[in-house]
Amino acid sequence: MILKVEHTTIFEYDSPIYETATEVRLHPDTSPLSPQRCASFKLQVEPPATIFDYTDFYGNVVNHFNILQSHKKVKILATSVVDTGNGQSRAGDDEEILLTDFTGESRYVHFDQGIREFTSMFTTLEDKCQLAEHICREINGTFVYEPGVTDVHSTSAVVMALGRGVCQDFAHVMLAACRYLSIPARYVSGYLYGGGSTPDGRDEASHAWCEVFCGKEKGWVGMDPTHKTLFADERYIKIGSGRDYSDVPPVRGTYKGNAQEKLGVSVRVSAME
Amino acid sequence: MKRYFETYDHGPERFFDEVFSKEGTPRPHYGKLLQRFRQFSQEDINARREIINIDFRNQGITFTVYGVDEGIERIFPFDLIPRILPAKEWEVLEKGLLQRITALNEFLFDIYHTQKILKDKIVPAELILGSRHFAREFVGVNPPLGVYIHVTGSDLIRDGEGNYLVLEDNLRTPSGVSYMLQNRQALKRAFPAIFGKYKVRPIENYPQELLRTLQEIAPPGRFDPNVVLLTPGIYNSAYFEHSFLARQMGIELTEGKDLVVNNNKVYKRTTRGLERVDVIYRRVDDSFIDPLVFRPDSRLGVAGLINAYRKGNVALANAIGTGVADDKVIYSFVPKIIRYYLGEDPILQNVPTWLASNPADLKYILENLGSLVVKAANESGGYGMLVGPESTLAEQEKFAEMIVANPRNYIAQPTISLSRHPSFINDSELFGCHIDLRPYVLYGKNVTIVPGGLTRVALKRGSLVVNSSQGGGSKDTWVIDE
Structure with a gap:
């Protein structure tokens, strides 16, 4: 497209x-x-x-x-x-060291009590990519999209406690949950065609979602906790990625x-x- | 009348005395010095001390004490008895420092480029990526001449047998060199006759060597480069040193507000308009140096400086991100780093260090908390330090819990032994005070090491703390050719 x-x-x-x-x-x-x-x-x-x-x-x-x-x-x-393209980035040859950055805490991604409790429901799954999909679906289903309750500096812990926020906030929560369960995940900044950043597609603005590392073979799979479709596809335009919002x-x-x-x-x- | 050194106690055997052997006989290189001091009366000493005090005060050689006495300027205590290093001993230190600094520079180049040492798993990647001093902004950038650490000051101590050990590497903005220069001037003035009896290697050309190093890293094609010193300002504890060095080098002393970036180049504001700046000897920490990239609330830096630096339009000394190589955990890897890059055995040894992240070490640390010094590896942790022999059982238990909860954040070392040197603890009394040594290493096209360095001395009976803020002072340090 x-x-x-x-x-x-x-x-x-x-x-x-x-x-x-x-x-x-x-x-x-x-x-x-x-x-x-x-x-x-x-x-x-x-x-x-x-x-x-x-x-x-x-x-x-x-x-x-x-x-x-x-x-x-x-x-x-x-x-x-x-x-x-299809919303999936290939894995680089030298990715192993970089993965360290995407498995720990970062400025807006915290392993707080809230995230520990939230992730406790997931720990039985074997396949990490599937596990990330479940996390994505859970956030999409239970968090309320509401602009104005958070700002660009809200951490995953704040969003976790509120249970609401915008695309950037949901991405941070998803990163915290994935990384807490040792699934490498990174923050993606970009745009979404025909959808904007809101679930009902009213607003057109920058968008944010996650990429989850699903092994060398599959690479980085784009997952979007803000939208029911859950996976990034050809409607998604990626600008760049980092540990969280502060990198991009x-x-x-x-x-x-x-x-x-x-x-x-x-x-x-x-x-x- | 009592003569100096008549009743000097060279102290318990576990400490190395710089002047007297364990049997109490003077070491040969101190012979002439002792002979002269034994002839001095207390009036002689007082008169000389007075000369020096007036001299220091007139020149404004002070440091600011933070904390309770905030803003109070004090004269940095200068001890009249110089420390002497025979050339043979110094040459080993010189070789050891050259080796260490060369390896650490290669390490920094690697960390900020291909990261081979991480891929080869000699140093764990998470230690580097997890360090708050690792500057992602600086990866892939080539600093001029491939040099990151233009000015360093590693702290050396001596164990009970007199072996020199490296206590820490200061690869960011080490201070104290102005005291080294002032001490020499003061001592020459107060004791010209004794000084004349030794062949002391000169140190006075340090500012010129520093300036030459800075000029060598100027951007290509910039002949007669404009070099400035960037200071955080008058409230910084080392402001005296910043102004002193700028004056000695004949370069401008600037603050962040005096500089501005335009079109990726750095300029200084002058009454004639903007003037291009080529090299910045910066005494401002990484996190404050560019509000666009690092702390946005910093008023000490220059917005856009890092981008101009990345482009090669201005040089910084030291480079950005050097702190990743001098934190307490990386320190323990330096012997491996030397072997990895140079294929040599380290000439200077580390203080033995146990890493709590290593299970065998962790067991040892927990079993020996009463005799070890435990330090938080990441300074921002703020959990402080446990000095085993001075701690209570309750404190040890608390530390044991913290270490087990977060082993990666802790290291342990044996209680430090610092050598002792006769020093005046008051007007008339000599005592074996603990000392260390900070040699200054310059790295441009070549490595230059100033003979000697700054000897810091704990001027309190039995104290092991040599920091100036805690009652420490300093001594002139002589490297002598026999």
Whole structure:
């Protein structure tokens, strides 16, 4: 499926700011292990800035830029065209060491009392991939989708206690449960065509789900606790992956000046065939 | 009148005395020094101490004591009796340090590139990936000359037989070198005659050697590179040293707010506009150095610095992420690291270390809690330290529980033996105080080691703590050619 993404991020300030430094993680996954192919990617910034890039530890492409002079608004428009795949990434040759990162706790993924109790119902299953699917189904069935009760910094423990949250939160809970049961799992940032981030597909925004390591043969299987379909498929566009949200935030930055910030995000995913 | 050294007690046999043998005879290289000190009256000593105190105060050689006396500046106590290392002894240390630093640098290069040592399972991968100092942001980046640790200061101690052991490697931003330089100046002024009787290797060119090292790592094509020192600012306990070194090298002392990144290059704000910066001798920790990448609340760093560094547009000394090689658990692997990369046996030995994560070691640790020192491997653990011989049974039981619950987080070592050196514990009395040694190693195109280093001394009777914040002082340290 060939999909086009237009992702606009606008930061507005009530008084001038200066010396912004920004990192953007919006480039669709280009790894040869990925099932998708990124046909094009364009990043436009206002006020205009020179854009640089590098590839991070997890293979994600990071773009970055800075604006010295004072300004009250920063607009970032990312346009990409992606030929999607089946939602499964192949395992790399050198993955064993990296798996260490995806089996432990991380900034937003905690092994708290809640996760220990939650996972106690699963421990009888033999097949790890099947086990992950059960976890995914359980979260999808019992957690309530509700924006506004959590924020981007909510940990899996907070979400576990609340029993509600958004796609990012469900992904964190699923990671905590999988990793607590020694199933390597990573956080995926991306988009979903025709579905957005909400279960009923009302809203179009960035999306987040998980990839579970199902052995060298099957590789990383995309699982999405937010949607009933449970598995990532050709409607899913992957940007990148990491231990949790903190490794792949879409936009991260600093600035100087004293101002109130207002953030506006809009995402449009459309089919090109 | 009582003469100095007449009643000096060279102490219990389990400690090595630097000046006297176990039988109480002076070691030959201290002969001339003792002879001279025996002729001094207390007035002679007091007069010299006064000269030095005025000198130190005038130059503002102080350190800040954190805690109760926050913000109070004190003169760093300087002990009048120098420590002497014969060239033969020093040459072994030099070789040992060169070997150790070379291996640790190769280790860092490997960890931040192919990770061969992890794949070969010499060092467990989870120790590296689980270390809070492992900088994922820096994997695959090539620092200039392939060097990560441009300035290091490993702490050495001597056991009961006088063997030198490495207590820890300081691969991040080791401090204290300014005291080493000031001590030499002070001693030469106070005891010119004694100093003249020995062939003491000079250390005064350290700032120039440091500057040369920094210039060597400048980005390619940057002739006459602009080098600056980045300090956290006046509230940092080592601020004196930062300003001292900047002055000695003739480079600008800057804070994060003086620098700015534009188009992936680093600039310094000046009255003439922005001026390109090529090399930063940074005395700011990794976690504070770039709010875009590390702690977003840091006001001490420069946003975008790490990306400029990754691109090779600016050099940092030391590199990012070097702390992964100097934590307490990795320390225990250094002998293996030396053998792995260099195929050599370590010249300098470690203090024996037991890892609680190793089942056989764990058993030993639990059975010997009363005689061992237990340390939390990950400093952020905050569970502190158990000094076996000084602990109660209840404390030992509590530690046993914590160790069993989280073995990977603990190591144990025998109670440290530090050698002793005659030192003034008050105006008139000499006592065998415990000392250590921190030599400074510079690593650019070549490795340069300053002869000697900083000898720290615990100026309290029987104390093993040499830190300046806990009543420690320092001595001038001589490497002598006979």
